[in-house]
Amino acid sequence: MEKTKLCVIGDPVEHSLSPVIHNTVLDFLGLPFAYGRVQMRAADTAAFLRQAKQEGYGGFNATMPHKTALVELVDELEEDARLFRAVNTVVLRDGKSIGCNTDGDGFLQMLLERGFSPEGKTVTVLGAGGAARAVVLKLAQAGALRIFVCNRTVEKARELEREFTAQITALPFEAQVLRDCALFSDLMVNTTPMGMTNVAGQFDDLSFLDDLKQNALVCDLIYSPAETEFLRYAKEKGHPTANGLGMLIHQALFALEKFTGAEIDREAVLPAVEAELKKKMKA
Numbered sequence: 577m578e579k580t581k582l583c584v585i586g587d588p589v590e591h592s593l594s595p596v597i598h599n600t601v602l603d604f605l606g607l608p609f610a611y612g613r614v615q616m617r618a619a620d621t622a623a624f625l626r627q628a629k630q631e632g633y634g635g636f637n638a639t640m641p642h643k644t645a646l647v648e649l650v651d652e653l654e655e656d657a658r659l660f661r662a663v664n665t666v667v668l669r670d671g672k673s674i675g676c677n678t679d680g681d682g683f684l685q686m687l688l689e690r691g692f693s694p695e696g697k698t699v700t701v702l703g704a705g706g707a708a709r710a711v712v713l714k715l716a717q718a719g720a721l722r723i724f725v726c727n728r729t730v731e732k733a734r735e736l737e738r739e740f741t742a743q744i745t746a747l748p749f750e751a752q753v754l755r756d757c758a759l760f761s762d763l764m765v766n767t768t769p770m771g772m773t774n775v776a777g778q779f780d781d782l783s784f785l786d787d788l789k790q791n792a793l794v795c796d797l798i799y800s801p802a803e804t805e806f807l808r809y810a811k812e813k814g815h816p817t818a819n820g821l822g823m824l825i826h827q828a829l830f831a832l833e834k835f836t837g838a839e840i841d842r843e844a845v846l847p848a849v850e851a852e853l854k855k856k857m858k859a
């Protein structure tokens with residue numbers, strides 16, 4: 577039987593882990609889809625969307641720099657994509673394109689897997705870029721009591737504050753502010769690229785983590801390296817930690833459910849996905 581095409585588009589896209597995750601699950605479940613990768617310049621997003629419809633694609637994922645442009649290009653938008661102002665998953669069905677965003681659900685699922693429910697909790701989020709938007713708004717939807725968003729450009733954090741005024745507080749990214757937030761936080765999440773492989777820039781000072789509430793969970797959206805300085809410092813202080821791999825895997829599984837209509841048993845597929853990713857990341 578001919579397989580329905582799926583892919584990830586991006587620029588760059590050669591290091592994307594999406595094909596490994598998706599194809600491992602598709603093989604494991606015996607679903608008739610094949611997932612590839614397509615290098616695509618920002619100027620070509622609209623043309624690719626038309627081409628994908630014509631070629632009978634079941635859908636595609638989008639990474640930088642296509643996520644924002646797709647908001648205006650798809651025929652319909654799901655609620656999270658509208659709220660996050662970004663599309664990471666396009667489902668093509670009956671000649672229509674539906675823009676979705678599974679990043680927030682992926683993040684939330686990773687937290688739940690760690691036994692952390694945001695309801696009634698205080699959270700500090702470092703950064704207010706695209707990924708932070710999904711994380712912060714999903715935490716607010718999931719009932720977090722207070723979310724401190726600390727960002728270098730505080731106006732960007734204020735944009736988030738305007739969405740959920742009662743729960744979100746915009747703050748500057750300053751040592752004393754981070755310390756004060758840490759005192760009350762059950763969860764601290766780094767959504768900045770500081771500490772990422774091949775990205776210049778590290779935290780000048782991580783001692784704000786000394787003031788973090790006991791047993792607070794510390795997450796980094798970065799998964800390469802597997803342990804950033806930020807996570808290492810938190811771990812040394814005795815905090816449970818999680819890198820960005822869980823979010824990456826879960827956002828992919830939510831996307832795959834949308835593409836295929838299948839309900840994925842996460843416990844069944846995760847060992848196979850993790851084993852394949854381990855091989856790939858070592859290579």
Ligand code: NAP
Pocket residue numbers: 679703704705706707708727728729732749767768769770772777778797798799820821823824825827
């Ligand atoms: P982005 O839109 O460019 O936002 C980056 C944020 O980090 C901005 O708020 C920026 O502050 C802040 N920042 C950057 N350099 C900084 C520095 N030196 N000091 C203080 N703040 C700094 O990027 P993004 O798309 O949100 O991605 C952020 C990170 O999340 C990346 O590492 C990405 O790989 C990761 N990510 C992971 C997943 C996953 O599934 N695990 C998914 C998406 C993203 P300003 O506003 O002041 O510029």
